[in-house]
Amino acid sequence: MxxxxxxxxxxxxxxxxxxxxxxxxxxxxxxxxxxxxxxxxxxxxxxxxxxxxxxxxxxxxxxxxxxxxxxxxxxxxxxxxxxxxxxxxxxxxxxxxxxxxxxxxxxxxxxxxxxxxxxxxxxxxxxxxxxxxxxxxxxxxxxxxxxxxxxxxxxxxxxxxxxxxxxxxLRNDKKEYDNGDAERQSLLQKKLSGKPGSEDSTKSYGGTTDTNNQESDNSEASDAGSEDSWLARQREAEDKIKKRLEQDGNWFTYARGFAIFFPYLWPVHDRTLQFRAVLVGFCLLASNAFNVLVPTQMGRMIDSLTGYLLEEDPTRKPNVWIPVAVYALLRFVSGGAGIGWLKKWLWLPVEQYSYDALSTASHAHLMSLSSDFHDNKTSSDLTQAVHGGRSVTDLLETVCFQVLPMFIDLAVAFAFLWTLYGPYMGLLMASTAVTYLYVTTKLYSRRAAKRRDYITIYRKEWTIGQQSLDGWNTASLFNMIPYERHRYACAVKEHMSSKKDYEMSSQAIGAAQSLILSIGLLGALWLGVFQVVYRAESIGKFTTLLIYWAQLQSPLTFFASMYRQISYSLMDAERLLELFQTKPTVTDTPNAKALILGKGLVKFDRVSFAYDERKPTLKCVSFEVPSGKTVALVGETGGGKSTILKLIDRFYDVKSGSISIDGQDVRDVTLDSLRGKIGVVPQDPMLFNDSIMNNLRYARLTATDKEVYEACKATAIHDKIMSFPDGYNSKVGDRGVKLSGGEKQRVAIARAILKQPEIILLDEATSAVDTETEQLIQEGFKTLCKDRTTFIVAHRLSTIMKADHIIVVMNGEIVEKGTHDELLHSGGKYHDLWSKQIFVKPSPTADRSRSSSPKKRDATLVNDLTPQRQTKELAKVLKTIPHDQQPGEDNTGKKDGKKAECSGHKREVSLTFE
Ligand SMILES: Nc1ncnc2c1ncn2[C@@H]1O[C@H](COP(=O)(O)OP(=O)(O)OP(=O)(O)O)[C@@H](O)[C@H]1O
Ligand SMILES: [Mg+2]
Structure with missing residues (x-):
């Protein structure tokens, strides 16, 4: 019993x-x-x-x-x-x-x-x-x-x-969904609300404060309109995470989505780096151990000193130097010169590996994506996404080097204090930690709204300052300097006031944290003193407690910033993930072969295409360009001419039908071989912010200076470049802004000439060049296009007339095709365009306006014919126009035609269709 x-x-x-x-x-x-x-x-x-x-x-x-x-x-x-x-x-x-x-x-x-x-x-x-x-x-x-x-x-x-x-x-099986509340609840709240930057529980990103309150909805809407771009991006990233979470169903599957980064983060093929990473893991565990060993050794040192003082028998006095030496050694090994340094040394190559792998992979991936992607993204989005690589490595480092050690530290502390000082101390530590973490999380989520306001106002101040400096000219012209001064001063005041609010709330959090820690310390002191006084515990043990307790503060303090750090990195990582998951739409098929170019016969067979499924861009386009011939594409603006050219070198793939070159479908040949044989002068050529020489050489890196000069002479730009102070070494500015429209086009044509392509696509290549220069460039074109299949999108009558074939594109369809004479005689759309253009009302400004702004034109065709040629063409047109529709004596057109004839100048004139 x-x-x-x-x-x-x-x-x-x-x-x-x-x-x-x-x-x-x-x-x-x-x-x-x-x-x-x-x-x-x-x-x-x-x-x-x-x-x-x-x-x-x-x-x-x-x-x-x-x-x-x-x-x-x-x-x-x-x-x-x-x-x-x-x-x-x-x-x-x-x-x-x-x-x-x-x-x-x-x-x-x-x-x-x-x-x-x-x-x-x-x-x-x-x-x-x-x-x-x-x-x-x-x-x-x-x-x-x-x-x-x-x-x-x-x-x-x-x-x-x-x-x-x-x-x-009280269970109610009727599953009625409370949508109002559902709206108000941010899905990410649980995970992310602890971080500053997210909303508090009553007003969360993407939610409304009250679904029934119209007023609040409106104010939210207007807020969203004026939302700072940084915050907008944050919100966008949060939404993306939310959406993916909903799809995945849980955080585990969500996290698995990041497995795509694994080969970039973990050096899969490098054993040395893997070994280093494992050693870093040991270093981290060692750091956890040192966090306990150092204070314990300090206690032992104090105990040996006390023992030394209390021991009266000199022969039995303990050796105080050994504990001191051990303590010094432990301090050295656990400090920045010991394990800290070793950890960094071991980790640095692994860290660099992941940054290197991620950055190059994301850049390469971006470069491999197709036009549809690049046409829809802004460049800042792209750079941000690429720099997301840094955030992914940051995220990994935060979790491995801070979050995990923090939890290990806390668990070790609990066990250590329980074993060494009894269960009360363990419980005291646990309750201090739990209260601290709970209060911190709560207060941080409350401060989130203040932080958001502060960031918005701070950025507003910056923007106002920047704008007024940038717009100094305009401000001076309108005598608005005092107004700008006042506006900026108000913004600064607003910034200061919101900063005060924000800093005071931060201070309050700091105060609450310190209060909790102090109360915990007080309890620990009380228990420690109690043990020394009533249980005759040693002073050394008490010292250990004090030092250890103080040391515990750092993992707890880190917790406060952990949420923010992790959630920001997560958002960046999300952007990068989205990028990695985007696949190029135009790729080589598995059996793609190199394009074998014979004569260069290009055939469009019932080609249909749409940038957006809802609006067809090209509808059943069929035509054939015999090898070595030149085809001119004419037609209304937005008709689809540039799109036809983009399909040839596969910037996009056709939706139905096919395009073939010498009998090979462009989709079945390698992109590399296809684009290598095609030379393009786009409608709006882009130059790199580099020297003219380097821009020209971009077409063929091995081109000699002489070849470059020849190409430039052919496009009548050589002398112009030589007249620049730095000649061919002149920098062209961002996207070529330092060059005029015409100069830029001529550099682009020279670049195409240097490439020596087999098929040539010229998309309004000379639209910004004046008529006289164009006559000079024509010589260059002759060299460039000789015996090569050429597509020209053009508006000038002289250029169109030189083409072997003319295709009239209207609203995504080919309405007519044939030679110039055939089309004129058929009396169709081309004839209309032509006849309207030939009866021109000369406009002295037309030439200039066209040269300066190729996009701002009124007419689909531009008359640049010589007076003699014009008379000849006029006769042809008149033959095909019914008598009653011919312009009368006092008809402006005819009179103007005469005027143009009399002027004796070659003049490019534009016509507004009446
Ligand atoms: N990247 C794109 N994404 C979506 N739509 C586009 C894109 N590029 C062109 N479009 C649209 O496709 C249509 C045809 O455009 P395209 O550039 O081929 O016209 P165009 O005949 O060359 O006109 P222009 O003479 O003005 O250069 C237009 O309605 C245009 O808005
Ligand atoms: Mg175009």
């Missing part, structure tokens, strides 16, 4: 120690699973509110019952002057923490997932029943304290019994 009761006491002690700890572990793990699998996001059932509130009240009651029992125990200790049973105290304190944490978690979750809670109720009911019945049966209560405890325990057991019954009784 004695043995049995001993065993019983031991069993109860074991329950006291294990029960709250195990319950808390289960609860935390289960809660993490619900968050990571997004179960909290899917529940939006209306009845949850009532049930949650009632259950919360009962759980609060449970927590209070533990606290009440603890107070009874304290009174008992004071009255009886006996030390309390340790297992009992631990059980009560730990249970209060465990159920207190559950209450906090339930308060915070609007739509709780219940299983982490109700499993604890069942376990609680079971354990509490055992604790209520068995000890009282074996040792019936005698003191009033014991009776009070029985009452409290019974109430608690009742609570535990009611909790599951209420949970089931």
């Amino acid at each position: 004695l043995l049995t009761s001993r065993q019983l006491v031991a069993a109860i002690k074991a329950i006291h120690y294990a029960y709250p700890g195990l319950l808390l572990c289960y609860f935390v793990l289960a809660l993490m699973v619900t968050v990571c699998t997004l179960q909290t996001q899917r529940l939006r059932v209306q009845d949850q509110h009532v049930r949650r509130d009632v259950i919360l009240g009962l759980m609060f009651g449970v927590t209070l019952s533990y606290l009440a029992e603890l107070i009874v125990l304290l009174i008992q200790v004071i009255v009886s002057n006996e030390s309390p049973p340790e297992d009992c105290t631990v059980y009560l304190i730990a249970s209060t923490i465990c159920f207190g944490a559950q209450c906090l978690a339930l308060t915070d979750s609007k739509f709780p997932v219940w299983y982490p809670y109700y499993v604890t109720w069942f376990l609680g009911l079971l354990v509490e029943l055992i604790l209520l019945v068995i000890p009282n049966v074996f040792a019936p209560p005698e003191t009033p304290f014991a009776f009070t405890n029985i009452v409290i325990q019974s109430i608690r057991v009742c609570f535990f019994a009611i909790l599951p019954s209420l949970y089931f009784a």
Whole structure:
């Protein structure tokens, strides 16, 4: 019987120690699973509110019952002057923490997932029943304290019994979705709300403050309009994460999406680097160990010093130098010159590997993407995405070097303090850490809105300052300098006031954090002093405690910034991931062969194409260009001429039909061989911000200076370039801004000549060049296009007339094709365009306006014929026009035609269609 009761006491002690700890572990793990699998996001059932509130009240009651029992125990200790049973105290304190944490978690979750809670109720009911019945049966209560405890325990057991019954009784199976609340809840809130930059719970990104409140909706909408671009990007990234989370269903699958980065982050093919990374892992564990060893050694050193002073027998005095030497060694090894340096040295090549691999891979990937992607993205988006590589490595480093060590540190601290200073110290540390983390998270999420305002206002001030400086000229012209000064001064004031708000709230967070840590330290000091005074513990142990406690602050402080750091990196990583997941639409087929060019016969066979499915751009276009011939594409603006050229060198692939060159479908040959044989002068040529020489050589890096000069002479730009102060070494500016439109076009043509292509695509190559220069360039064209299949999109009559074939493109369709004479005689669309153009009203400004701005033209064709040629052509046109439609004597057209004839000048004139 004695043995049995001993065993019983031991069993109860074991329950006291294990029960709250195990319950808390289960609860935390289960809660993490619900968050990571997004179960909290899917529940939006209306009845949850009532049930949650009632259950919360009962759980609060449970927590209070533990606290009440603890107070009874304290009174008992004071009255009886006996030390309390340790297992009992631990059980009560730990249970209060465990159920207190559950209450906090339930308060915070609007739509709780219940299983982490109700499993604890069942376990609680079971354990509490055992604790209520068995000890009282074996040792019936005698003191009033014991009776009070029985009452409290019974109430608690009742609570535990009611909790599951209420949970089931109040369940409402009618799944009504509370959309209002769903709108208000940010899906990322759980994960990201802790970070500054996200919204607080009442006003979150992408949500509305009140779905019924029209006014607030409007103000949100207008806010969004004036939203700072940085914040807009943040919001966009958050939305992307949210969307992918919804698709993936949980954070685990979501995180798996990043597996695409694995080969770039982990040196898969480099064993040395892998070995280094593993060693870094050991270094991290060693750092965790040093965090404990250094304060412990400090304690030993103090103890040996105290022992030395207290020992009166000189022969038995301890050697104080050994602990000092060990301490010094530990400090050295654990510091920046020891393990810190080693860690960095080992990690640096791994870090560089991942940056190198990610940056080059993302750049290469960007370069491999097709026109549809590049036409739709801004350059800042692209650079941002590429620099996302840095964020991915940052994310990895934060998780591996800071988050994991932080949790290891905290777990080690708990175990260390429990073993060395008893369970109270362990519990004190745990409750300090939990309170600190909870309060910090809450306060940070409250400060988020202030931070967002502050950033917006700060950037506004910067923008106003920048704009007024950039616009100094305009401000001076309009005498608005005082206005700009005032505007900037107001922006600065606004910035300062919001900064004050933001900094004060940061200060308040700092104060709260420091308060919690100080209270924790006070408790630890009290326990430490108590142990030294009443339990005769050594001073060294007390010193260890002090140093260790102070050291614990750093992982906790890091936690505050962890959310922000991780969520920002995650957003950047998301952008990069999106980029990696975008696949090029125009690629080589698996069996693609090199293009074998014979004569260069280009054939369009019922080609249809659309940039956007909703609006066809080309509709069933068919034509054939015999080898070595020149075809001119004419037609209205936006008709699809440039698109036809883009399809030939596969900037886009046709949606249906086919394009073939010498019988080979362009989709079946390699892009490299195709583009290598085609020379293009685009409508709006782009030059690199480099010297003219380098821009020209871009076509053929091996071209000699002489070849470059020849090409430039052919396009009548050589002399012009030579007249620049730096000649061929002159920088052309961003996208070639330092050159005039005509100069830029001529450089682009020279570049095409240098490439020596087999097929030539000229998209309004000379639109910005005046007529006289064009006559000079024509010689260059002759060399360039001789015996080569050439496509010319042109507006000038002289150029069009020189073409072997003319194709009239209107609204994505070929309305006519044939030679110039055939088309004129057929009296169709080409004839119309031609006749309207030939009866021109000369406009002295036309030539200039066309040269300066090729895009701002009124006519589809431009008359640049010589007077003689014009008369000849006029005769042809008149023959085909019915008499009553011919222009009369006083017809402006005819008169103007004469005028043009009389002027004796070659003159390019434009005509507004009447
Ligand atoms: N990258 C693009 N994305 C979407 N639509 C486009 C794109 N490029 C052109 N388009 C549209 O396709 C149509 C045909 O454009 P295209 O550039 O081929 O016309 P165009 O005949 O060359 O006109 P212009 O004489 O003015 O150069 C136009 O309506 C244009 O808005
Ligand atoms: Mg065009």
